Amino acid sequence: MYIDNHVHCEPDEFRGEPxxxxxxxxxxxxERMLVVEPLASCLKLSKMFGDFMPSIAVIRMDTASPQDIADCIDAGCLGIKFIASQHPYADERYWRLYAKLAELGKPAVFHTGYLAPLYDWSGESPEHPVWTEHMRPMQVEVVARRFPELEIVMAHYGNPWFEEGWKVSWSKENVYADLCGGTAIHRSIRFWADLFAPDGELFEDAIVKLCFGSDAHLRAADQFPVEEYIRFYGRIYDAIGLSPALRELVNRGNTARIFGL
Ligand SMILES: [Zn+2]
Structure with missing residues (x-):
């Protein structure tokens, strides 16, 4: 079974029967999909999809307050997604947000790496471009050091800083990562197999910090873009000869534990 730790859905645009x-x-x-959307959409989606779709609220981190985070958690969201910061993720001005989340005992999802231009939730304009470098895994690493009690999932494995994503996720106890979205799926299976089993020898410290996720945009009841990611992860598992127990950990176990499902 799988828990997809990262999907998107516009509640008013979804076609067909949830x-x-x-x-x-x-x-x-x-068995479940965690949807990543602003709070208002999360609430609509949980009405539509029920328990199948727990939510992670996206906040605008440059204007949000700790109370906004508490409000999202009170409303039933399982965690908070950070993205498109005007300053590096590690900047001290964001620490009050991370501290609040840590105090509430809920996990943080960080978008890591490349972000498409003029992205909806970023507040980006031509005068204030998003800096992808603010969202490098090594920025998250500082947050992980400063808030060791905060559990962190790095979405997209730091693309294109995959080496950083690998290093930070296996070396920091409280950091996990996934291969959802972006272009991780366009790298060769051999590339991923070499990160998780260098020269054919399983590197368990790295694979145990991986989570299954697709970043699929759900648009209709009869479309299942998650299938492409089930195949992608499966090909990596096969290439490194991963045991059933560790497949289960990546496919659902890590996400179930981190988000308290
Ligand atoms: Zn996403």
Missing amino acids: KAFVEGCRERGV
């Missing part, structure tokens, strides 16, 4: 979509996912072995 119930049919949930059934289709369960037939494909997907």
Whole structure:
């Protein structure tokens, strides 16, 4: 079974019956999907999809307050997503946000690496471009050191700083990472196999910090973009000869524990 730790959905644009979509996912072995959207959308989606779709609230981190974080958690969100900061993630002006989340005992999801231009939630304009460098895994590493009690998931494995994503996720106890979205899927299986099993020898410290995720945009009840990621992860597992127990950990176990499912 799988828990997809990262999907998107515009509640007003989804076509078809949510119930049919949930059934289709369960037939494909997907027991839950964590949706990453602003709070208002999260609330609508949880009405539509029920327990199948717990949520992670995206906040605008340059204007949000610790109370905004508490409000999202009070409303039932399982964690907070940080993205598109005007300053590096490690900047002290964000520490009050991380401290609040740590105090509430809820995990942080950080977008790491490349972000498409003029991204909806970023507040980006031509005069104030997003700095992808602010979102490098090594920025998250500082947060992980400063807040060792905060559990962190680095979305997208730091693309294109995959080496940094690898280093930070296996060396920091409180940091996990996933291969969702972006272009991780366009790197060769041999590339990933070499990170998780260098020269063919399993590097367990790295693989145990991986989570399954797709970053799929859900648009219709009869479309299942998650399948592409089930195949992608499966090809990596096969290439490194991963045991059933560790497949289970990556596919659902890590996410279930981190988000308290
Ligand atoms: Zn995403």
